[in-house]
C-alpha cells in the first residue's frame with residue numbers, strides 16, 4: 001500500500017501523537033474515569049495509534065495515525081476556542097474536564113468494536129489502485145452512527161459521562177447530521193441546548209477536519225504554486241513530509257513496526 005496520502009506521518013510522529021493523546025487523559029480526566037479511560041486506550045494502543053480518521057481519502061486524515069492526529073487537533077482547538085468563548089463572556093455551564101473528555105472521545109465510535117476494527121485494509125486491488133482507497137469499511141459491523149457507537153463503547157467500559165458530555169459527543173457533527181436538528185434547530189428557548197460546550201467542540205472538530213482537508217487537497221487542486229501564496233499558510237513541518245522507511249528503525253514496538261511497514265515504501 002504505497003503513497004496513500006501526501007500527509008503520511010512519520011513513525012516518530014505517530015508515537016509522539018500517541019503520547020500527547022494519553023497526556024491529555026493524565027492531565028484532565030480525574031479519578032476512576034481517568035484510570036478506566038487510560039487503561040482502555042492503552043489496551044488497544046496499536047489499533048488507536050494506527051487508525052485513520054476516515055476510510056476514504058476524500059474525507060480527512062485517511063492514513064495510518066490519522067485518527068489520533070485528528071483528535072489531538074480537536075483537543076488543541078477546543079482549548080483555544082473555549083478561551084475565545086470565555087473571553088466573550090459565555091455563561092459558565094461546563095467544566096474543563098467535560099471539554100477535554102468530549103473532544104478526546106468525540107470520534108471514539110470510529111474504533112469499531114472490541115473485536116472488530118471499523119476500517120480494514122482495502123482488499124479490492126482495483127479500488128486501491130484506481131480510486132486510491134487504502135481502506136474499506138468493515139461490513140461485519142452493524143450500522144451505528146459514530147457518536148452512538150462511541151457512547152456505547154464508553155458505557156461498556158463502565159465509564160460514566162455527564163449530560164454535557166453525552167450531548168456534546170452525540171451532537172459533535174452539528175447540523176451536518178440531520179438527526180441533530182431536533183436538538184439544534186429549536187425556536188423555543190426552553191428546548192435549546194443549555195450549554196455552549198456542544199458548539200465549542202463542534203467548532204473545534206469542524207476546524208480540524210477543514211485544516212486536514214486543506215493540507216491534503218488544496219495543493220492538488222490549486223497546483224504546486226498554491227503552497228507559496230502568502231495567504232495560503234500551509235506550514236511544511238516534518239510530520240507532513242513523505243515517510244521514509246529508514247524512520248521505521250526508530251520504532252521500538254515490533255507489532256507497530258510490522259503494521260507500519262505495510263504502508264511505507266521500502
Ligand SMILES: [Fe+2]
Nearest residue numbers: 074106107205
Ligand atoms: Fe472529528
